[in-house]
Amino acid sequence: MNKPTLYLNLCTEFFDADKPIASRKEYAFFYHYLAQAQGKILEPMCGTGRYLIPYLEEGFDIAGFDASPFMLKALHDKCAHKNLKPHVWEQFLEDVPTIQKYNLIFIPDSSFCLFLDVKQIKTCLQKIYSLLEAGGTFVFDVETMYAVPDKVGVWQGKAYKKNDGNIIMCSTLPLPIENNIATVICRYELINQTEIVKTEMEYFQIKLYHPAEMDALLKEVGFSDIKKIAAHDHTVTPSPYDYTVVYECKK
Numbered sequence: 001m002n003k004p005t006l007y008l009n010l011c012t013e014f015f016d017a018d019k020p021i022a023s024r025k026e027y028a029f030f031y032h033y034l035a036q037a038q039g040k041i042l043e044p045m046c047g048t049g050r051y052l053i054p055y056l057e058e059g060f061d062i063a064g065f066d067a068s069p070f071m072l073k074a075l076h077d078k079c080a081h082k083n084l085k086p087h088v089w090e091q092f093l094e095d096v097p098t099i100q101k102y103n104l105i106f107i108p109d110s111s112f113c114l115f116l117d118v119k120q121i122k123t124c125l126q127k128i129y130s131l132l133e134a135g136g137t138f139v140f141d142v143e144t145m146y147a148v149p150d151k152v153g154v155w156q157g158k159a160y161k162k163n164d165g166n167i168i169m170c171s172t173l174p175l176p177i178e179n180n181i182a183t184v185i186c187r188y189e190l191i192n193q194t195e196i197v198k199t200e201m202e203y204f205q206i207k208l209y210h211p212a213e214m215d216a217l218l219k220e221v222g223f224s225d226i227k228k229i230a231a232h233d234h235t236v237t238p239s240p241y242d243y244t245v246v247y248e249c250k251k
């Protein structure tokens, strides 16, 4: 199976500058599940730890892993600063051993949409199923086919000033959606006063789901009690046209 090279050095720096902490709404939404968990909690694809670290600080028994050594370095640097000892490791979800079981597994930020083809999606869902204890919960969000970029073919950009005075810039070019795969060409640049010091390119792709597609996949893998929830509010009924949908299901 092809493993993508994603979330390199500049990408991680930009991600951390752009999304240093989880939004209050999403943090509270997933907190609801952590507070109900009856055992160990796992966050696959935990990235820079913007969920994992504060949950760890709140006292939850949480572990995580991520495929990117750069994202994990950012996580470890933050933990060192806070004197925290997180239980996180570097691994692709597809390769995680299933000896340790978890009562709750959660994946925020539509990270599950990074799995593009059906075979890989099923492999990852089966892996998560195997990692859950009987009765355990899996909660995650996905982007739907309605989450199409509004400015296809137009470069857009965002930049942040770093503490050392350099600028980190991300330029993105959304391409037309093909077979429900959204593609964005991302160019990350590190800029000093007058020059581009480093450039990093990324061919970013996510899968956008048909309304019933994920329900069928979850059922096929064996999940039960499959619920769709509006992102990210338990009190709102989801609409079939929402851009993001949260799934909650049980083993």
Ligand SMILES: C[S@@+](CC[C@H](N)C(=O)[O-])C[C@H]1O[C@@H](n2cnc3c(N)ncnc32)[C@H](O)[C@@H]1O
Binding pocket: 006, 007, 044, 045, 046, 047, 048, 049, 050, 051, 065, 066, 067, 068, 071, 091, 092, 093, 094, 107, 108, 109, 111, 114
């Ligand atoms: C958009 S980031 C989000 C991270 C985190 N969920 C958050 O909300 O901050 C997606 C993360 O998924 C990780 N990732 C991508 N493919 C992966 C895989 N196959 N196994 C494990 N991690 C993966 C990337 O390295 C990256 O850190």
